[in-house]
Amino acid sequence: MLAETASTVLAARGLTVASPGGRAVVDGADLDLRSGEIVGLTGPSGAGKSTLAFALLGLARAPFSLAGGQVLIGGRDLLSLPEEAARAVRGRDIGLIVQNPRAALHPMLDVGRQIGRIWRTHTGGDARAARDRAVEMLRLVGINDPDRRAAAFAHELSGGMAQRVLIAAALAADPAILVADEPTSGLDVTVQAQFLDMMWRAAKDRGTAMLLVTQEPGVLANYCDRVLTMEAGRIVADRPTRAHFAGRAVTARATIRSLPEAAAAPVVTAVSLSKRFPLRDGKAVHAVDDLTLSIRPGEAVGLVGESGSGKTTAGRCLLRLIEPTAGRVTLAGRDLSTLSAGDLRRLRAKAQIVRQDPFDSFDPRWRLGRSLREPLDVHRPDMDAVAKAARVAELIRLVGCEPAVAEARPRDLAAGMLQRLAIARALATEPAFIVLDEPTSVLTPDARREIVALLRRLQDELGVAYLFISHDLTTVAALCHRVVVMYLGQIVEEGTTAAIFDDPRHPYTRALIAAHLDEDPANRRVDRPQPDRVEGEIPSPIDLPTGCYLASRCPMALDRCGTERQALAPLAGDRTVRCWRAAELDTDNEVRHAL
Amino acid sequence: MIGRFVVRRIGVAIVQLAVLAVAVFFLIRLLPADPVARFVGLNATPEAYAAAKANLGLDRPLTEQFAAFLGLAGDGRVPGLLQGGLGVSWVSGAPVAAEVAAYLPVTLELIGLAFLVAILVGVPVGAWGALKPGGAADKGTLVYGLFAGSQPEFTWGIVFIFVFFVGLGIAPGPLGRLSPLTEPPDAITGAMTVDALLAGRPDLFLEALHYLMLPVLTLAFVLSGPIIKMVRENTGAALLSEHVLYARAAGLPARVVARDALRAAFAPSMTLIGVLFGFMLGGAVLVESMFSLGGLGQYAIRSILAFDYPAIQGVVLVISAISLAVYLILDVAHAMLDPRVTL
Known part of the structure; x- marks a missing residue:
């Protein structure tokens, strides 16, 4: 491989970062970065990955401080250089891309100025040249209309756009080393794929050495040449990517669940559900548009799509947590829209929700036992204190926790454990239907797998129906029987999990699946052509496109797509697709299968 | 917009x-x-x-x-x-509007100068304290905070009169806006320093400043407390922010990083300045009385003690109108400084 012969551009030796109490947060880390090589740095939360990444630039986030070791760049130790010389190395020789790009940009300066001044600092150009350079860099990282975007402020950018700005800033002075600290956390899969492809190309074309901090096995498998594993402040493994994944079962996709047998009546049905949020100037945000959906008892339906596609709003409308603008929802045979406030409150026992961040959904001051008892206090006046305590203990056991957690407070537990208890609380009133709104997206990959296993077991035991909202296709594939794909408030494709994942028809679904990163280093995304990709980002839900909503980003778009709204139409094999060209793919596939 | x-x-x-x-x-x-x-x-x-x-x-x-x-x-x-009238004062028989117009400039002059001094001292001291935690400015601020914030204006006013007038003799006595022997300039704006300049009398201008020295010092001394504290806190928070860490990682020079932090810290401070303005009007009442300046605060107290209803109504309305104008100006300034604020 290239890595064997390439020169080492950064070497860290015995790098140590300490907390004010003297505890080593990064403990004697040794690592080498070679030109043209992408090195992954992974490990559980709190292992010290980010701290190590910052330490490579000779920086430590307060209250930590650098406590020892060397960072050799171009034969000089960055840590023993005088501050002014060390400063000049940062940004010129080693660039940084951070996890939260919007927070990293100054809120009161336009982004063109921020990119330009970094370049200016390291090259000594004048202000006009810096502006030109900023616009050039924005164009290079694929931002449309870079002249206008250069005048934008951080809060006016989407997360994906802000991350591109940071790359533009990092690449402006053309450093030989790039450190990227979880650069794609918080980005949608299609944007994540665009971003990582760009980084990969930058590394390979320019010979940049890159350290990529990530917890995602899919990112490691697809983009990294080598993987460093960190645990409790120490680098415990340094292996080529294939060796890192060797021995793991490469389950590109978990076993797909078959549909529950009984064709029972749906537990929840939505017909032509729409939600518009009016704006001041008479326009409206079209969050959900004509959504029709039904879920049967014991069935898990996945709702996928990018941020801004209306998934969360759809889930909340189904529970009438927010009032739909139009349409009807039937839950357990009763029309939610006509219920009185009192009846609706009683029916809430049958329909529950689990939200994304468990730390937000529990009262931080309450012991968890009290939080778990609360739904019983509200909905079960017939139960006495003893019965409630018994039910709480039963719920805790049900989600596989120790009874002692009833005495704990939220901050005493890890996010994964707390999310289990959030699920237990949702189950307290024996609901028939639960909306799971991104319940795994703030969790580590391991905790995510455990939650999915738990949800599968609970569904098998209790027969509860799920609407599982997520942008993480791996968990959707592992949990759901059916998948609904949303784009800009509309359903664009619906079908069984097998149909959607193995043979997606809508161009957007195809792009979503193609952007998904399998945990398989033998089948890397960067090694194969990518015909199914959508460019750019989701359009504004205020000024909707006139034709098909995807037309501006679609690789299959023809003139007709720009003018003609698309309708959801059934296709062979129990699925519906919102694309007039979807049927063509059918014949494509037949040809392909025939060959 | x-x-x-x-x-x-x-x-x-x-x-x-x-x-x-x-x-x-x-x-x-x-x-x-x-x-x-x-x-x-x-x-x-x-x-x-x-x-x-x-x-x-x-x-x-x-x-x-x-x-x-x-x-x-x-x-x-x-x-x-x-x-547009405010009635006639029951005490003096003169129109309240005219009386307010005569007294108000004195108060505005006092508050304006005190504000200027408090900001010129408070912002650098606060920023310095945040940039060098534990340094001289930081320690001095702490000691100062314990004293200044803990005592009302009239305590400090008396202390300053004692030290600078009685003791050191470098300040004039609390006898008004000019020496009783000096012929004042024509009242054009009502603010003594401005009128002296308009009359082309730099000697009077300096004398007016000299007489304002202790009142302004008293008011600014108390006012600097919250300003230093606020700038110190906001700058400290900005220095710990992600964008400052990123600016350092990008290799920007230390002075640019410090300027970034100050810029981010100053915008939210604007809101507090509005609150301080109301606070200062209260302080001005005491300071005017102590130094016999004859401002709106003194007029208000006199009117209240005399049950002079029209005068009280007039003072309340004028002070409210000024406060509302100050808030409006600060909101517009905040929006111009910070692109995230939309009006």
């Missing part, structure tokens, strides 16, 4: 002032006080009492009095609120 915002806010301010005018008018009359007795004295005959009452217009029903206050009824001798 900003123009529309300003127009809307002025509209809202007019409504606020109208409500305030009504409230003040009636609330003041709910007081268990007898202004007539105050004017005629305890030994007046019933006839003299009734005559005084009729003279003040207090014999008429409340609605009629209110109509006269607004300028809708009455003899037309005195312009009402709708004609």
Whole structure:
């Protein structure tokens, strides 16, 4: 491989970062970065990955401080250089891309100025040249209309756009080393794929050495040449990517669940559900548009799509947590829209929700036992204190926790454990239907797998129906029987999990699946052509496109797509697709299968 | 955008002032006080009492009095609120509007200079304390905070008079705005320093500044406390922010990083400055009285003690209007500084 012969551009030796109490947060880390090589740095939360990444630039986030070791760049130790010389190395020789790009940009300066001044600092150009350079860099990282975007402020950018700005800033002075600290956390899969492809190309074309901090096995498998594993402040493994994944079962996709047998009546049905949020100037945000959906008892339906596609709003409308603008929802045979406030409150026992961040959904001051008892206090006046305590203990056991957690407070537990208890609380009133709104997206990959296993077991035991909202296709594939794909408030494709994942028809679904990163280093995304990709980002839900909503980003778009709204139409094999060209793919596939 | 915002806010301010005018008018009359007795004295005959009452217009029903206050009824001798008048002072017999116009500039001059001094001292000291935690500025701030914030203006005023006038003899006595022997310049704006300059008298300008030295010092001394604290906190938070860490990682020079942090820290401080303004008006009342400056604060106290209803109403309305104007100016300035704020 290239890595064997390439020169080492950064070497860290015995790098140590300490907390004010003297505890080593990064403990004697040794690592080498070679030109043209992408090195992954992974490990559980709190292992010290980010701290190590910052330490490579000779920086430590307060209250930590650098406590020892060397960072050799171009034969000089960055840590023993005088501050002014060390400063000049940062940004010129080693660039940084951070996890939260919007927070990293100054809120009161336009982004063109921020990119330009970094370049200016390291090259000594004048202000006009810096502006030109900023616009050039924005164009290079694929931002449309870079002249206008250069005048934008951080809060006016989407997360994906802000991350591109940071790359533009990092690449402006053309450093030989790039450190990227979880650069794609918080980005949608299609944007994540665009971003990582760009980084990969930058590394390979320019010979940049890159350290990529990530917890995602899919990112490691697809983009990294080598993987460093960190645990409790120490680098415990340094292996080529294939060796890192060797021995793991490469389950590109978990076993797909078959549909529950009984064709029972749906537990929840939505017909032509729409939600518009009016704006001041008479326009409206079209969050959900004509959504029709039904879920049967014991069935898990996945709702996928990018941020801004209306998934969360759809889930909340189904529970009438927010009032739909139009349409009807039937839950357990009763029309939610006509219920009185009192009846609706009683029916809430049958329909529950689990939200994304468990730390937000529990009262931080309450012991968890009290939080778990609360739904019983509200909905079960017939139960006495003893019965409630018994039910709480039963719920805790049900989600596989120790009874002692009833005495704990939220901050005493890890996010994964707390999310289990959030699920237990949702189950307290024996609901028939639960909306799971991104319940795994703030969790580590391991905790995510455990939650999915738990949800599968609970569904098998209790027969509860799920609407599982997520942008993480791996968990959707592992949990759901059916998948609904949303784009800009509309359903664009619906079908069984097998149909959607193995043979997606809508161009957007195809792009979503193609952007998904399998945990398989033998089948890397960067090694194969990518015909199914959508460019750019989701359009504004205020000024909707006139034709098909995807037309501006679609690789299959023809003139007709720009003018003609698309309708959801059934296709062979129990699925519906919102694309007039979807049927063509059918014949494509037949040809392909025939060959 | 900003123009529309300003127009809307002025509209809202007019409504606020109208409500305030009504409230003040009636609330003041709910007081268990007898202004007539105050004017005629305890030994007046019933006839003299009734005559005084009729003279003040207090014999008429409340609605009629209110109509006269607004300028809708009455003899037309005195312009009402709708004609831009504030009535006639019961004590002096002069129009309240004219009296306020004479006293207000003194207060504005005092507050303006104190504000300037407090900001010129407070912002650098606060920023310095944040940039060098534990340094001299930081420690000094702590000690200063313990003293300045813990004592009201009149304590410091007396201490300063004792130290700088009685002790060191470098400040004039608390006798007003100029030496009693000096012929004041023509009152054009009412602010002594400005009038001295307009009259082409730099000697008077310096004398006026000299006489303002202790009042301004007193007010600024107390006011710097919250300003230093606020700048210190906001700058400290900005220095710990992601964007400052990123700016350092990008290799930007230390002075650029410090400027970034200050810029981010200053915008949210604007809101607090508005709050401080109200706080300062209260402080000005005490300081004016202590140094015999004859400002609006002193006028307000005199009017309250004399039950001079028209004067009290006038002072309340004028001070409210000024406060609303200050808030508006600060909001516009904040929006111009910070692109995240939309008006």
